[in-house]
Each structure stands twice: as C-alpha cells, then as structure tokens.
Amino acid sequence: MLLNYQLKPSTRDQSPDKKQVIFLIHGLFGSLSNLSGLGKELQSDYDVILVDVRNHGQSERNSSMSYPQMANDIFELADHLQIEQFSILGHSMGGKIAMSCALAQPQRIQRLIVADIAPTSHADKHSDVFAGLKAVKASNVQSRTAADKVLADYVETPEIRQFLLKSYQRTAEGFQFVYDLENLYNNYASIIDWPEQSNTYTSPTLFIKGELSDYIEEASQPAIVALFPNAKLKVINATGHWLHAEKPKTFNRLAINFFAQ
Structure with missing residues (x-):
C-alpha cells in the first residue's frame, strides 16, 4: 500500500544526485507528526520523509500488520518517490519496521537508528x-x-x-x-513479536535507549549483535520509552550527529 507521507525538502542547495534522504517512522498509536521536531532539524541537510504507517493517521487500513508487510510499505513509498537509497529512523514499533527494512534490503539502507526497541519479542505492555x-x-x-x-x-x-x-x-x-x-x-500479537531473521545489516547502526525503559535490556544484546554487528548504543539518562518527546534536544542531537558521520 502507498502510505500517507510528508516530504520536507532540504533547505540546503544540493545537486539532485547528492541529496540524502531520511525516513522517520513513528511507533504504535502515533502518527507522522510525532517526529516532526527532529524532521525540522534534519531538513537543513537532508530531504526528510515522515510517514503514517498502516492503520495510523491518514494511511490505509488493513487487517494485517506483519513486519515484512510494513517494511514493504516503506520500500513501496521509496519506489513511488524514486528513491533508491536512504537512511531510516524508527521509534518502538517504527524501530522494528526500520530494522525489518535494513535486514530485508540492506543495500538500500545507508544508516539506521533504532529508538528504544530491540530485535526481540516483547511482553504485553498495553x-x-x-x-x-x-x-x-x-x-x-x-x-x-x-x-x-x-x-x-x-x-x-x-x-x-x-x-x-x-x-x-x-x-x-x-x-x-x-x-x-x-x-x-x-494485530497486537504481531506488533510485539519479532520474526525470525536470516540476514544481517552491517552498515552503521545506532540504538538509542531511554535509561528508565525496559524495551532494550542486557538480555537483548546477543540479538542486536547477531543482526547488527556494527551497532552502537547510546543511553539518554532519566528518560523512559518516549525519549524523543521527553528529552527532544538530547535525542535530536544524537540522531543528527550520527547521520552526519
């Protein structure tokens, strides 16, 4: 399906062949506005695409929400916009979508940020x-x-x-x-699950954890290392699962610095 999206073009003059693109993907119960603050800051150097994932915001409704399907939604949008390679940041459920994209077509994902979620199944918290x-x-x-x-x-x-x-x-x-x-x-059982993966993603990856959140734990490390061998972890102190809303300046700085490397 073709997701609802907002394209925020870079405010810096660039030749078309040198433009870099970043997709921002919200979490469960969210919408494309959730990461708009970060998107505005990234616009100085990148084309930014904010999306409503399926069954959220203005995107289409569908009775299925598997991660392979939701990753394919992102690639379908990228193809529609004629974008071959891009970086991606996702929070929570959006982080699992972002990881699924990187593992499904690693050659298309330049850099990956995963905000407060691990590539594992999670307990019912909702x-x-x-x-x-x-x-x-x-x-x-x-x-x-x-x-x-x-x-x-x-x-x-x-x-x-x-x-x-x-x-x-x-x-x-x-x-x-x-x-x-x-x-x-x-679809909640699928949302908190994580499908078995056979691929790895070896390009630069950053996991950002809220100190007070338990979505990324020490027990998550083997799964992260196995699938994302070049991953690094940053922790935002005194912050829970909604770290991008609780400490936006710190979160945005970490993201901007990582994408600029």
Missing part, C-alpha cells in the same frame, strides 16, 4: 491502554478533556494519556481516533 482507548471510543465523548477523564481510569501517567489522545481528533462525524483501534488490537 492491556490497560487498549481497555482505556476502547472505553473512550464507546463513550463517544466530544473533547479531549472529556476523553482524558475516561482514559485516566486506565492509564495513570498524564504524559502517556496526552500522547494517546493526540490522535483523538475532530472529524465531520465528531471526535474519533485517527488510528484504527480495532486493527491495532487484533
């Missing part, structure tokens, strides 16, 4: 979130303030509720989620 979002949908409340009151019975942290409700938006039919909640719920 049962309360799904229950809360379903309660919001069932309540049909017509403001984010009212939605937040409903969601607070299921999700304690205000910052997480704020993130989840960014996609609860006014439409012609009233307030609705712009991600497909039913398809996300039905």
Whole structure:
C-alpha cells in the first residue's frame, strides 16, 4: 500500500544526485507528526520523509500488520518517490519496521537508528491502554478533556494519556481516533513479536535507549549483535520509552550527529 507521507525538502542547495534522504517512522498509536521536531532539524541537510504507517493517521487500513508487510510499505513509498537509497529512523514499533527494512534490503539502507526497541519479542505492555482507548471510543465523548477523564481510569501517567489522545481528533462525524483501534488490537500479537531473521545489516547502526525503559535490556544484546554487528548504543539518562518527546534536544542531537558521520 502507498502510505500517507510528508516530504520536507532540504533547505540546503544540493545537486539532485547528492541529496540524502531520511525516513522517520513513528511507533504504535502515533502518527507522522510525532517526529516532526527532529524532521525540522534534519531538513537543513537532508530531504526528510515522515510517514503514517498502516492503520495510523491518514494511511490505509488493513487487517494485517506483519513486519515484512510494513517494511514493504516503506520500500513501496521509496519506489513511488524514486528513491533508491536512504537512511531510516524508527521509534518502538517504527524501530522494528526500520530494522525489518535494513535486514530485508540492506543495500538500500545507508544508516539506521533504532529508538528504544530491540530485535526481540516483547511482553504485553498495553492491556490497560487498549481497555482505556476502547472505553473512550464507546463513550463517544466530544473533547479531549472529556476523553482524558475516561482514559485516566486506565492509564495513570498524564504524559502517556496526552500522547494517546493526540490522535483523538475532530472529524465531520465528531471526535474519533485517527488510528484504527480495532486493527491495532487484533494485530497486537504481531506488533510485539519479532520474526525470525536470516540476514544481517552491517552498515552503521545506532540504538538509542531511554535509561528508565525496559524495551532494550542486557538480555537483548546477543540479538542486536547477531543482526547488527556494527551497532552502537547510546543511553539518554532519566528518560523512559518516549525519549524523543521527553528529552527532544538530547535525542535530536544524537540522531543528527550520527547521520552526519
């Protein structure tokens, strides 16, 4: 499928054959706006492409969300835009999509950043979130303030509720989620899984971990090294899973420096 996207052209004069392109891929319950701050900073040197992955934002809905399929969505968009090689950054689920791209067609991916996720299966961390979002949908409340009151019975942290409700938006039919909640719920087992891989990606790779997050643990290291032998790890102190939102200056600096190497 052809994903919804935003292309932010480089603000620096470059010859067409020397332009470098970076794809930015959001995580579960997100949208292309999640990484727009980083995209704006990268624009000084790169063409930046922000995407809505399937069942999110304005992209098409689909009953299947395997990582090979979602990686193919990225390549289909790149082909549509006539982009042969590009770098890629993904957060959480988007990080697994980014890794899947690098392993599927390593010759096309120049550099890879994976934000707070490992190439492993992960435990269910979203049962309360799904229950809360379903309660919001069932309540049909017509403001984010009212939605937040409903969601607070299921999700304690205000910052997480704020993130989840960014996609609860006014439409012609009233307030609705712009991600497909039913398809996300039905595909959650695939989203937290990680398919067996036979390839490796040997180009420069950076994993960025939030210190307080448990999505990348010491036990993840063998899997990372096996698939990404040239990977490096940076840790952002006092930061959880949404590290790009909690400490954007630090996160953006790490990404910009890595892509510039």
